[in-house]
Amino acid sequence: MSAPRTLFDKLWDSHVVAEREDGEALLWIDRHFVHEGSHHAFRAVAARNAGLAEPGLTFGVADHYVPTRGRPAIADAGIAGMVTQLSDNAARHGFRLFGLDDPAQGIVHVVGPEQGLTLPGLSVVCGDSHTSTHGAFGALAFGIGASEVAHVLMTQTLWQKKPKRMRIAVHGPLGPHVTAKDLALHVIATVGANGAHGHAVEYQGEAIRALSMESRLTLCNMSIEAGARSALIAPDDTTFAYLAGRPHAPSGADLNRAIALWRTLATDEGASFDREVEIDAAAIAPTVTFGTSPEDALPITARVPDAPALADALAYMGLAPGQRLVGIPVDRVFIGSCTNGRLEDLRAAAAVLRGRRAAVPGLVSPGSTLIKQAAEAEGLHTVFLDAGLEWADSGCSMCVGMNGDLIASGQRCASTTNRNFRGRQGQGARTHLMSPAMAAAAAIAGHLADVRDYPPLER
């Protein structure tokens, strides 16, 4: 009998091509996603006069710089150049591109799962820190820098040191109106913005098993904000049901064979973790951030804390210690991103907004073009439009502002994205992170609000 292993150990072991004496392992990469921001890596490939080792395992997605309005025209020449550069590299190296005009275009961490490219047991990398998202399938997924992107492009492998293993067990069910986003913010506030540093986190427990695939993606997406190298959830029937029929997923006998193998992707009884954290799901309320790090998160019913270490952050945010979170006025809302731009998220926001008007302007950008279509097919867009919000095309948009969708300096945004860093949504912009339903409540109220005070209206 071999020693009991964690899910992470199994994924790691199955991708080690070679090991060095110093402990670094050369890992095989099954899926490599690139985007417009990968231009430094392509430059490194060109500098070596090299080609791609595995164009068939490389997938390009136009998301960071694409406009969300007025497509396909791109007004800014610099931004247009970024999108064109990616198409040029796709053409030169012969990899599949989900480009600006592709019906399946979207945000990389939404497109990979949606297309069935992300599968349990695979290794997935991308030059984007939120690649941890894909671990929701029980895949070994992590973000890498440009030098590493170049290495993967040229060799389809990557030298890595094995991270430590951490288990976060979430006991009991989540309460009403408490979503994966609230859970994620609660976890980050509990362990700290670098609390999971150097660790691969596996989520376990009743609350996790009950999450939909989309919610699992939200949770794993945010794990990088706790400093985790990657995040994992063991695949189960929820995972397999999601994958069935996806364009690039195995089908028929292949799928059955795959599922049999995927069922072995679970942590063995008795396997040990380097660190364990226990979370009581019942203790989690709808949560918002108040500062400039995702760890600055509290239940919406709380007040801005009084701590000397927060003085700078609160000055940037224009908040005072002791101020109630409910009632902090917002200037606009943003609903979208790879964290919360999936159909489930749009439905949750629409459920709150249906029949109501937003008191402030806002932008809703679906996580992919296919999600946009699906949302329109069920009429969600009319809910947003009737509420007075803008219904846009898919891209990273206000999550990072690279495409020009920015918050003006000093303005405050209720946002479903993942980072409330200074200037993340634009120079001087103030960001409060929250779930889509909470962002919808803030839109209606014109200030941070408790979604539990906005029950769905009768239709």
Next chain:
Amino acid sequence: MDRFTTLSAPAAPLALDNVDTDQIIPARFMKRSRAEGYGPVLLHDLRFDEAGAPRPDFVLNTARHAGAKVLVAGRNFGSGSSREAAVYALWDYGIRCVIAPSFGDIFASNAVKNGLLPARVSEEDAATLQAWLNSANDTQLQVDLESCTITAGGQTIPFSIDPVRRTQLLNGWDDIDLTRERAAAIASFRTARAQAEPWAMAPPAA
């Protein structure tokens, strides 16, 4: 890549926790090509006000610390976005070493791949160094990667770095050349993988 062995250079204290890569280089500057140089946009929004004028009280804008080649920062430096441009910005500005109690994982990896040393010290030692840089007669630090020590005003402080990263910096190794030596192992791994999990080889869209 560039090697790192020892460095004797002026340092600046950056007494902020969680200086994420969005702050090190704001997203709007990431369209630049490397040839343009990323130094002018390092820590842009902390260095310059919204009109583009230098903020006189920001440490790198003070006469005492302009031209620093070492930063002594707070916890979780370089967290957030994986953008390697954060390292380009530090490097192009002239920074060769960042000393901090902890680093974002991807940042630390990116740093080493570009020859920049991420040196980990305790919270207390970071605070001591920052205080010293604010008050001492000079701002010169000696950083020795062989012995993993920092010397400031005659006082020696140990730092830590992952041993593999240390060796990489000392040798200036290029990963790709090391990997190419493993071509045979990679090829046989690929064959076995295609056999065991054919779907891993990316079936085309159905």
